Amino acid sequence: DTAVSQTPKYLVTQMGNDKSIKCEQNLGHDTMYWYKQDSKKFLKIMFSYNNKELIINETVPNRFSPKSPDKAHLNLHINSLELGDSAVYFCASSQVPTSRAGELFFGEGSRLTVL
């Protein structure tokens, strides 16, 4: 049973399109995250939700919109895709926020390629 699952694993699309990545965790965690890993391997936090409430919203273009319908799901929708959006997007969850030394459990990542 996968603890944090993301779909799709690979996504290839044209500039200007809109796409979504879904994430689900079955760990019963309250906090979920989206991270972006660029071509230089830097992992940067984009968003974090705690109990469906947005608690971290980094400087991310407003083309990116997270949605948390419930504690177990955090989806990422991207409008008007640009070449620079190509990256690996990781979903993660934690039982407590990482500020209380909570361990992050990561999904396998979704590789987005914008042509």
Added chain:
Amino acid sequence: AQSVSQHNHHVILSEAASLELGCNYSYGGTVNLFWYVQYPGQHLQLLLKYFSGDPLVKGIKGFEAEFIKSKFSFNLRKPSVQWSDTAEYFCAVNHGSSNTGKLIFGQGTTLQVKP
């Protein structure tokens, strides 16, 4: 702004060699420190973490890390590496007093262990 530096981007070792991966951070307050590992084809997982107490932390698979507050460092060590330790290693830090738990990652170090 808070940042994390991993000075070794690519390390190549022979089996049984000793390993030390450097990690320095730029925040002066209370911090929580983490090392994550990503084995080939797998998701990121926690190796070890420090949030208080003994600055020498033991993790899984024989890894350890030492928090040296005066040097703002949290270097990862292993006395004798194995081929199976080939992976990407990421250091991460966040504010211990933050309510949001924003975790800042380093760029990662690729470790290649030759049999």
